[in-house]
Amino acid sequence: MLTDIIDNNLSVIFCGINPGLKSASDGYHFSGRSNRFWKTLHLAGFTPYEIEPISDLSILQFSYGLTTAVARATARADELDNTEFASSIESFKNKMIFYKPQCIAFLGKAAYMAFTGKKKLSWGPQEEKFCGARIWILPNPSGLNRGFRLNDLVDHYSALQRSLT
Incomplete structure (x- = not known):
């Protein structure tokens, strides 16, 4: 099981679909060798350096958090x-209502589609709020997601980063 890295009133909570086996085993978010989350986050301007998975807790100092839609x-x-x-x-909604992030960035479409019942979503900002937070749908940084090269990921994540300032 992977522990949330979360606090009150964060600028963004990044929500993965669920932990990968390596991340769950290591106890660190996005620790799989092929996962591009930390590199993308840095290149998109969220962090001044690339955070190592073993230091995933340090993301809080930048007002960002990490969670997953499903724990398994x-x-x-x-x-x-x-x-x-x-x-x-329900537990996800309760968590978001309690912690009150300004924005929830779902990594991939699957979780948000399942949570809302929507059949079609576009990448980027969504019109509606979810638990009081703005919603962004970003491509999943998993190395298994071959539809998005690193530059594509950085472009999508950069758009969210620019919207925060």
Whole structure:
């Protein structure tokens, strides 16, 4: 199990779909070798340096947090089924209402689609708020997501970063 890195009133809480097996085993967010989250975050201007997974707690000093939509670790996010999203939505909502982030950035479309019942989403900012927070949908940085090169990820994440200032 992976522990949330979260605090009150953060600028952004980045929400992964669920932990990868390596991250769950290591106890650090985005610790898989092929995961591009930390590199993308730095290159998009969120952090002045690339955070190492072992130092994932340091993300709080930049007013960002980390959580997952579903707690169960899997090798691939597509191993989750709709019942797992359905059983996690209430605790996720309660967490967001309690911590009051300004923005929730879902990494990939799957969790937000499952949580809202939407059939189609675009990348970037969403019109509606969720638990009082602005919503952004960003491409998943997993190395398994071959549809997005690093530069593509950085472009999408940079758009969110620019919207914060």
